[in-house]
Amino acid sequence: MQRYRENGGLRRHILVVDDEPINREILGNLLCKDYEVHYAENGKQALDILQEKEYVYSLILLDLLMPVMDGFELIEIMKDSETLRSIPVIVMTSEKDAEVKSIKMGAADFITKPYDMPEVILARCERIIELQEDKTIINAAEKDHLTGLYTKDFFTEYIRQIEKYNPEQKMDLMVLNIEHFHLINELYGHAEGDKVLICLADILSNMFQNIKGIKCRTEADYFYVYSETGIDYEDVLNRVLERLSAKIPSYHIHLRIGVYPDVDKTLMPENWIDRAKTACDRIRGDYSRHIAYYNNEFYEKSKYQERLINDIDNAIEARDLIVYYQPKYDIQGDEPKLRSAEALIRWKHPELGMISPGDFIPLFESNGLIQKLDRYVWKEAARQIGDWKKRYGISVPVSVNVSRMDIYYPKLRDDFMVLLKENDLDVKELMLEITESAYADNADQLVNVIEKLRNDGFMIEMDDFGSGYSSLNMLTTIPIDALKMDMKFIRNMQKDEKSMKLVELVLDIADFLQVPVIAEGVETEEQMQLLKERGCAIIQGYYFSKPVPPEEFEKFFN
Ligand code: C2E
Ligand code: CA
Numbered sequence: 001m002q003r004y005r006e007n008g009g010l011r012r013h014i015l016v017v018d019d020e021p022i023n024r025e026i027l028g029n030l031l032c033k034d035y036e037v038h039y040a041e042n043g044k045q046a047l048d049i050l051q052e053k054e055y056v057y058s059l060i061l062l063d064l065l066m067p068v069m070d071g072f073e074l075i076e077i078m079k080d081s082e083t084l085r086s087i088p089v090i091v092m093t094s095e096k097d098a099e100v101k102s103i104k105m106g107a108a109d110f111i112t113k114p115y116d117m118p119e120v121i122l123a124r125c126e127r128i129i130e131l132q133e134d135k136t137i138i139n140a141a142e143k144d145h146l147t148g149l150y151t152k153d154f155f156t157e158y159i160r161q162i163e164k165y166n167p168e169q170k171m172d173l174m175v176l177n178i179e180h181f182h183l184i185n186e187l188y189g190h191a192e193g194d195k196v197l198i199c200l201a202d203i204l205s206n207m208f209q210n211i212k213g214i215k216c217r218t219e220a221d222y223f224y225v226y227s228e229t230g231i232d233y234e235d236v237l238n239r240v241l242e243r244l245s246a247k248i249p250s251y252h253i254h255l256r257i258g259v260y261p262d263v264d265k266t267l268m269p270e271n272w273i274d275r276a277k278t279a280c281d282r283i284r285g286d287y288s289r290h291i292a293y294y295n296n297e298f299y300e301k302s303k304y305q306e307r308l309i310n311d312i313d314n315a316i317e318a319r320d321l322i323v324y325y326q327p328k329y330d331i332q333g334d335e336p337k338l339r340s341a342e343a344l345i346r347w348k349h350p351e352l353g354m355i356s357p358g359d360f361i362p363l364f365e366s367n368g369l370i371q372k373l374d375r376y377v378w379k380e381a382a383r384q385i386g387d388w389k390k391r392y393g394i395s396v397p398v399s400v401n402v403s404r405m406d407i408y409y410p411k412l413r414d415d416f417m418v419l420l421k422e423n424d425l426d427v428k429e430l431m432l433e434i435t436e437s438a439y440a441d442n443a444d445q446l447v448n449v450i451e452k453l454r455n456d457g458f459m460i461e462m463d464d465f466g467s468g469y470s471s472l473n474m475l476t477t478i479p480i481d482a483l484k485m486d487m488k489f490i491r492n493m494q495k496d497e498k499s500m501k502l503v504e505l506v507l508d509i510a511d512f513l514q515v516p517v518i519a520e521g522v523e524t525e526e527q528m529q530l531l532k533e534r535g536c537a538i539i540q541g542y543y544f545s546k547p548v549p550p551e552e553f554e555k556f557f558n
């Protein structure tokens, strides 16, 4: 019983059904201190009240002999009703026979008339309600063995119980997650990981003791709290962090919070949980934001993304995905010379129109679909190089983007080799762009894969150089053939002296590594000249051309 009261002194509703006014009055006086008491004069009236569903009744005290509809008949009807079946009934009678009969029919207990001592009646009512409520959640009743918090099943069942009695109360669903929890396990061992989880559970339990709410833990490091709205989550986060660092001072733990505020009660608790989690996962890895709220915009966006995920297979089949090509020009000589191209994907969606890669590439990178998409682009690009070669007798090397996820695909090299063979290409004609931030992930493995690809003869370009975190030291160990300077350098170049110096620095680094620099995002003549003067060899950008479909690209050939 108590655990339900923990959530804000909820009062349960009891229906007293008796044709004698005096009996209703006695029971009413007895129960009204602890319960909301409602009355009916016979079975028919009781049934009407129950079917109105204005309240959720925890218990019915039922007289057996009444005019219009007696207690037996009401019990029969309730037994056949999906919603009424679960409401426990205590019958009130003075005949021994009737007691037995009613219990056989499914009554939970009986009270004899004339009435027992008031305490006895109260105790019986309370016990029956408790039994019934326990029964409902018993299947799910399980606490997380590690932290003592509820499990997710129990948590959602419990939310349903709370909702029965508190449907009007505005509630939030919050989820708290440990950023890179697996690293704690890997670096310090599982015992340490467990310790962190237990600490967090304790802190949350203490904190939400006064704020009304229930908590659970699931999927290792996700903690959920269901509580009344009006909580300052900023403050919650700060206090949790403060207590956590007092308990675990030796290293820093990052936490993220996702909140689905004022949950939509027409949805299911499972949906609330999903939404809080979606908000939370949104800021994964973003160290500048620690709290995210689920809102409508959010919802629209995830709907849109869901759509894209659903449509990708179709798009590949229907060839709605088109590979565009953007030229890279060599500007060392007097006349700029077409040197190569970059393959960039475009999605012409039959209903949503042209979708920019910025809308779907990061999405597919986060869920793994990028591998499928990249493979499609590689195949297309390889076929295109071969086609140009055949039709024009010229070789235009094309670079394709290789996502970090592709790198861990064991058959990566084999796949590329097949493409070369199928299209009769030289290994230098299919170049690979790998974004700098991929190098920060798992440097050893990456270096390993790239070394093998280079041994096979592939040219590797480090994409978006300067946007990631490579240390100079790392750069010297990474095998690459060109640096693609991140676009933001070019954006800022003409702003001030310092930004220009940064461009020069990148060129110096490339010089030191003895690789050429490709400047991306060059839009003006002036930018091109400034880069040329400083020895930048290759330019890619709107100044020469936007990415264009293959037919249009052919005009650059002469
Ligand atoms: P990225 O690899 O850094 O590609 C360069 C982006 O800069 C392209 O955007 C290109 O259209 C744009 N760009 C080129 N020159 C200029 C310029 O002068 N001014 C401006 N403002 N922009 C310029 P896009 O095509 O929208 O692609 C965006 C990103 O999407 C790419 O950045 C790449 O990370 C990703 N992406 C595109 N296609 C693929 C693909 O097939 N596979 C993978 N994995 N990623 C792709
Ligand atoms: Ca690229």
Ligand code: CA
Residues within 6 Å of the ligand: 463, 464, 484, 486, 487, 520
């Ligand atoms: Ca780039």
